[in-house]
Amino acid sequence: xxxxxxxxxxxxxxxxxxxxxxxxxLGIGALTNILPAKEATGTTLALLIVADWMAIWAYRxxxxxxxxxxLLPNVVLGVGLGALFLFVADNDLTKRVIxxxxxxxxxxxxxxxxxxxxxxxxxxxxSEDPSGPVEDPEAKxxxxxxxxxxxxxxxxEASARPAAMRxxxxxxxxxxxxxxxxxxxxxxxxxxxxFMTERFPVRLFLGTTAWxxxxxxxxxxxxxLGLGMLGVEQLPMILAMVPVIGLTVAAGRRLxxxxxxxxxxxxxxxxxxxxxVMLLV
Numbered sequence: 001x002x003x004x005x006x007x008x009x010x011x012x013x014x015x016x017x018x019x020x021x022x023x024x025x026l027g028i029g030a031l032t033n034i035l036p037a038k039e040a041t042g043t044t045l046a047l048l049i050v051a052d053w054m055a056i057w058a059y060r061x062x063x064x065x066x067x068x069x070x071l072l073p074n075v076v077l078g079v080g081l082g083a084l085f086l087f088v089a090d091n092d093l094t095k096r097v098i099x100x101x102x103x104x105x106x107x108x109x110x111x112x113x114x115x116x117x118x119x120x121x122x123x124x125x126x127s128e129d130p131s132g133p134v135e136d137p138e139a140k141x142x143x144x145x146x147x148x149x150x151x152x153x154x155x156x157e158a159s160a161r162p163a164a165m166r167x168x169x170x171x172x173x174x175x176x177x178x179x180x181x182x183x184x185x186x187x188x189x190x191x192x193x194x195f196m197t198e199r200f201p202v203r204l205f206l207g208t209t210a211w212x213x214x215x216x217x218x219x220x221x222x223x224x225l226g227l228g229m230l231g232v233e234q235l236p237m238i239l240a241m242v243p244v245i246g247l248t249v250a251a252g253r254r255l256x257x258x259x260x261x262x263x264x265x266x267x268x269x270x271x272x273x274x275x276x277v278m279l280l281v
Contacts, residue, residue, distance in 0.1 A: 018252025022271025078178020
C-alpha cells in the first residue's frame with residue numbers, strides 16, 4: 001500500500017516537472033501522512049532529483065540561461081534569510097507566512113497579465129476623413145529629422161526599462177524562492193510565478209525550471225543526508241519509482257507540444273493557489 005502511494009506521488013512529481021508545474025503539491029502533502037516526516041521529506045527530495053534529471057533530458061534543448069543567472073545567485077540570499085527565520089518562527093507561523101507570500105504573488109501576476117492585455121497596442125486605423133489637409137513632403141521630412149534624436153532616446157529608455165525590471169524580479173523572486181524552499185519546501189510556486197512573468201513558451205518554461213530545481217535540490221541533498229532524512233533503506237523504493245517517473249516524463253514531453261498556453265498558465269495559477277491555501281489552512 002505504501003509503495004502504491006509513493007508511486008502516485010512519483011507520477012505527480014514527474015507530471016509537475018514535465019507538463020504541469022505545481023501538480024506535485026497534490027501528493028507530497030499526503031506522503032507525510034503515510035511515512036514519518038523526515039523519511040517523507042528525504043524520499044520526496046530523492047524523487048524530485050530523479051524527475052529533474054529526466055525533465056532536463058526531455059527538454060535538453062529548452063533552457064534560458066540568462067534567467068537562471070538572474071535567479072540562482074539570489075536564492076542563496078533567500079536560503080540564508082529562511083534559516084534565520086526558522087530560529088524565531090514556529091511551524092504554523094512559517095506555513096502561514098509562505099501561504100501569504102504565494103497568494104500575494106498570484107495576485108501580482110494576475111494583475112500584471114490583465115494590465116499587459118489591456119495596454120497591448122492595437123493597429124492604428126485609417127483616417128475617416130479622406131478630404132483632410134494634404135501634408136507638405138518637405139515639412140514631413142524636416143519633422144522626421146528633428147524628431148529622430150528624441151525618438152531614439154525614448155526607444156533606448158524603453159528598452160532599458162524591461163532589463164532593469166528583469167533584474168529587480170530576479171532579486172525578488174530568487175530571494176523568495178530560496179526563502180520558501182528553505183523553510184517549507186515550497187519554492188515551486190514562487191519560481192512558477194517568476195517564469196510566467198518572463199512569458200516563456202511551454203517547453204522553455206519546463207526546461208528552465210528543471211535546471212533551476214536540479215541545482216537547488218542538489219544543494220539541499222547533503223543537508224538531507226546529514227540530518228538522516230535519506231538513507232540506504234529508502235534506496236529500493238526510490239529505484240522502483242524510476243520507471244514510473246520516466247514514463248510520466250515521456251508522456252508529459254509528448255503532450256507539452258500540444259498544450260494550449262492559456263490553459264498552461266491558468267493551470268499553474270490554479271495549482272499555485274491551491275498550494276497557498278493549503279499552507280494557510
